[in-house]
Amino acid sequence: PLPEDIFTTLAGGTVFTVLDLSRAYLQLELDERAQELLTLNTHMGLFRFQRLPYGVASAPAMFQAMMDQVLQGIPGAACYLDDVLIAGVDQAECYSSTEQVLKALSKHSIRVNATKCNFFQERVQYLGHELDNQGLHPTADKVKAIRDAPKPSNVTQLKAFLGLVNFYAKFLPNLANSLEPLHQLLRKGNIWNWSSQCDEYFIRLKELLSRNMVLELYDLKKEIQLTCDASAYGLGAVLSHVVDGVEKPIAFASRSMTPAERNYAHIEKEALAIVFGIKKFHKYLYGRTFTVVTDHQPLAVIFGAKHHTSAVAAARVHRWVIFLSNYQFRIRHKAKKKITTADGLSRLPLSETANDNEEIFYFSAVRELPITAKVIERETAKDAILSAVREMTWHGWPRSVNERLQPFFVRRFELSVDDGYLIWANRVVVPQTLQKEIVSLLHEQNIGITKMKALARSMVWWPGIDSCLEQIVSECDICQSVRSVGQPAPLTPWRWCTNSWERVHLDFAQKDNIFLVAVDSYSKWVEVKIMSSTTAEKTVETVRSLFASHGLPCEVVTDNGPQFQAKECEDFLSANGVKHTLTPPYHPQTNGSAERAVQTVKQSLLKQLLEDKRNKTSRTLQHKVDNFLLGYRTTPHNFTGKTPAELFLKRKLRTRLSILKPSLEAKVMAKSKREVCRANKRRDLPRVFCAGDSVLVRTVRGEIVKWRPGKIVKVRNDVLGNG
Helix, strand or coil: CCHHHHHHHCCCCCCCEEEECCCCCCCCCCCHHHHHHHHHCCCCCCECEECCCCCCCCCCHHHHHHHHHHCCCCCCCEEEEEEEEEEEHHHHHHEEEEEHHHHHHCCCCCCHHHHHHHHEECCCECCCEEEEEEEEEEHHHHHHHHHHCCCCCCCHHHHHHHHHHHCCHHCCCCCCCCCCCHHHHHHCCCCCCCHHHHHHHHHHHHHHHHHHCCCCCCCCCEEEEEEEEECCEEEEEEEEEEECCCCEEEEEEEEEEECCCCCCCCHHHHHHHHHHHHHCHHHHHCCCCEEEEECCCCHHHHHCCCCCCCCCHHHHHHHHHHHHCCCCEEECCCHCCCCHHHHHHHHCCCCCCCCCCCCCCCCCCCCCCCCCHHHHHHHHHHHHHHHHHHHHHHHCCCCCCHHHHHHCCCCCCCCEEECCEEEEECECCCCCCHHHHHHHHHHCCCCCHHHHHHHHHCCCCCCCHHHHHHHHHHHHHHHCCCCCCCCCCCCCCCCCCCCCCEEEEEEEEEEECCEEEECCCCCCCCEEEEECCCHHHHHHHHHHHHHHHHHCCCEEEEECCCHHHHHHHHHHHHHHCCCCECCCCCHHHHHHHHHHHHHHHHHHHHHHHHHHHHHHHCCCCHHHHHHHHHHHHHCCCCCCCCCHHHHHHCCCCCHHHHHHHCCCCHHHHHHHHHHHHHHHHHCCCCCCCCCCCCEEEEEEECCCCEEEECCCEEEEECCCCCC
């Protein structure tokens, strides 16, 4: 056990007994199997230990386990290897517990060293600390060693001194200044330079440790409070009992922040201090109700009972909220001047830092070198507005700012700093010098203004980004030349699929070349296959390849093309248990998903063809198709709000935009219905037909379109019938 674990069992003790076991390990007898493992080969033959010797790696754990069993159930008794401590609230209780301990030791033939035992004392030394009815104190000899320690002349001596200080770190309250000058000397690559500032903090630290310090012993029956604070470079936490409104410290803890943590926004640093304090004192806090005190007012709301976390708060804050939900606590705000102990600890942290867990993903999809995070960081430092925003994000915002900073001020609680550049709502804030290049990068995907905005909103942000995107599209003659004009048509939503590849829409696109386009109704995932011909045989061959990659769908929707109506295609789908739905002739809107995808493919290929002519470049047809697919699959769809890749592959695909900043909602059907209602307001009311009704039927013969009289024989559904 740790010394802290033992001290928590001594609450209320006023009389103490300390027993020292004589030759502790040698009192533990070994069985035959263990003796074989401890056989020594000497010039006089083989010898076996019959008792547990010193130097065996598992000896401490074995002996501790045995002593825990021996003393189990005796009130006030604790053991750390060969040192036994007995505490009682009065003389009688201590006497009774001591008698039980001695009887238990005698029963197991364990001897004590009488010369090192202290019976029924009001103050004893145990595990480098002094215990009395007031609580826990540092021992005088160790304090003297700190007080008399000479000024360090190199890194090794400084580490030795700070190690001695670290032993009594839990006694360090009310630390008003920083140990940062001393920590700087320990960093790799720094030249040793003991300055007057280092000397000042060295002397101040020795004075703090030389004071009369006492800590309350942890008691389950008393109210407990955790006070946390953060400075620019350190975290501090104080665990206390609250007795009659007075805070009595149990332990103090502090640590320096990692380089990455120092870039956090001020609110995130304060939140990190709470997470650090709760993790540090987990064994005291888990499973009981306690109070957290902070000097940062917004955290009382974020970490409060209702967890009002902003939807655009940094992801790490959401993770911390989830972590803290394991604990039962109330959070209370208190002014900084009233929590000077935790504030001081954060300014005098130990050099201990947390390890950063880094995840690195790499995938090369293009030849050009992208804009990297280093470039963003460098340009952010040069940008006057973003550098000011970064400083205020680190150190706190004023009550008001000028007009140029207003867009950032209204988002100040969601802004954070990562590797030197700004993040808002998981989007990189792009400096002005790089905005034009980012817009060009978004525009080259050739996916239209709506999808371009959706893609930008998942990656980057700056004030007025939507206007920038609209302007480049309106000024691009290629985008304007391939715009499609939508034709009104009655809309009827398809049945909503619940899984990927459940219903697949197929259609052919012909634009100098022939393509088979497949669209997954659920995820909007698109597949484009280059075809040499559109015969039924080639169509079945390509569809079979799609099924081999993604499995058999439940339903396939096609138009009335001859290759889809051919017996070979019908037999193939039927043999594989796939329902084949044919759309009405001359009504392509029924197969809207595939038709829209076909138009998107055609527009993208045409744009890329025009770009090749303008730039005098030559890309293969497959290159152009792949370029379109990567952009389409990684762009959020306006119905689902997710990228097709996220829904189909259950993960995001990495793109060049991902380097800037490295949840399907169940509202798709509702949105679809709203779109239908909005569209149908501009159309005729739906008409209900019955078998036998006389109607006019539009017929097409060559280029001649005529309406001819007819009669309905059978009604298939609300919009389809046989005539």
